[in-house]
Amino acid sequence: MMAARFLRRSLPVLRQARCYADAPSGSAQMSFTFASPTQVYFKEASVKQVDVPTLTGAFGILPAHVPTLQVLRPGVVTVFNDDGSATKFFVSSGSITVNADSSVQLLAEEAFPLDQLDVAAAKANLEKAQSEMVSASDEAARAEVQINIDANEAIVKALE
Amino acid sequence: MVAYWRQAGLSYIRFSAICASAVRAALKPQFKVEALKVAESSVKVYVPKAVACKC
Numbered sequence: 777m778m779a780a781r782f783l784r785r786s787l788p789v790l791r792q793a794r795c796y797a798d799a800p801s802g803s804a805q806m807s808f809t810f811a812s813p814t815q816v817y818f819k820e821a822s823v824k825q826v827d828v829p830t831l832t833g834a835f836g837i838l839p840a841h842v843p844t845l846q847v848l849r850p851g852v853v854t855v856f857n858d859d860g861s862a863t864k865f866f867v868s869s870g871s872i873t874v875n876a877d878s879s880v881q882l883l884a885e886e887a888f889p890l891d892q893l894d895v896a897a898a899k900a901n902l903e904k905a906q907s908e909m910v911s912a913s914d915e916a917a918r919a920e921v922q923i924n925i926d927a928n929e930a931i932v933k934a935l936e
Numbered sequence: 937m938v939a940y941w942r943q944a945g946l947s948y949i950r951f952s953a954i955c956a957s958a959v960r961a962a963l964k965p966q967f968k969v970e971a972l973k974v975a976e977s978s979v980k981v982y983v984p985k986a987v988a989c990k991c
Binding site for chain 1: 939940941943944945946948950951952953954955956958959960961962963964965967971974
């Protein structure tokens with residue numbers, strides 16, 4: 777009789793008590809892979825944070841980020857290494873995947889360190905594209921020139 | 937929220953190609969040569985002429 781009452785009262789405690797929020801399990805590490813078709817910049821490296829420019833806006837990715845798939849626009853990717861230093865790259869486009877295990881894959885169509893880009897060339901291309909806009913015939917041609925303008929503007933902005 | 941290029945009928949592949957060529961065009965000369973070499977297509981399309989089948 778006593779034993780039954782004891783068991784009934786203590787059963788919830790004996791069963792593992794569930795909390796509202798579970799503490800994050802595992803180490804706070806993210807495995808970061810960043811590559812373009814010709815060059816691998818990071819391969820399953822451990823970094824603290826990555827800032828990426830996506831079509832829906834720029835955001836920073838820390839370990840234990842919510843899983844997401846995003847598509848990139850021309851812009852600067854900043855990688856914050858474990859030792860505190862930051863490296864910047866310019867990516868033209870591509871995709872970024874954040875998995876549930878905190879691994880991040882950033883696959884770029886073209887990616888270069890900022891010091892490989894020439895701001896004067898980008899400004900000249902931007903002016904040329906802006907003048908092409910006037911002579912664009914239909915909506916598709918206008919959109920293509922606008923993409924060129926946006927990409928060059930992003931390069932100029934990144935280098936200034 | 938549809939992107940302007942999507943509305944004009946362009947695909948993301950085309951967007952990506954234009955962005956990539958814009959970035960390649962803005963490289964410093966010593967890196968540009970390498971990038972252009974890599975970027976040119978390595979696929980050759982061969983369309984055989986229609987031949988009457990001997991069967």
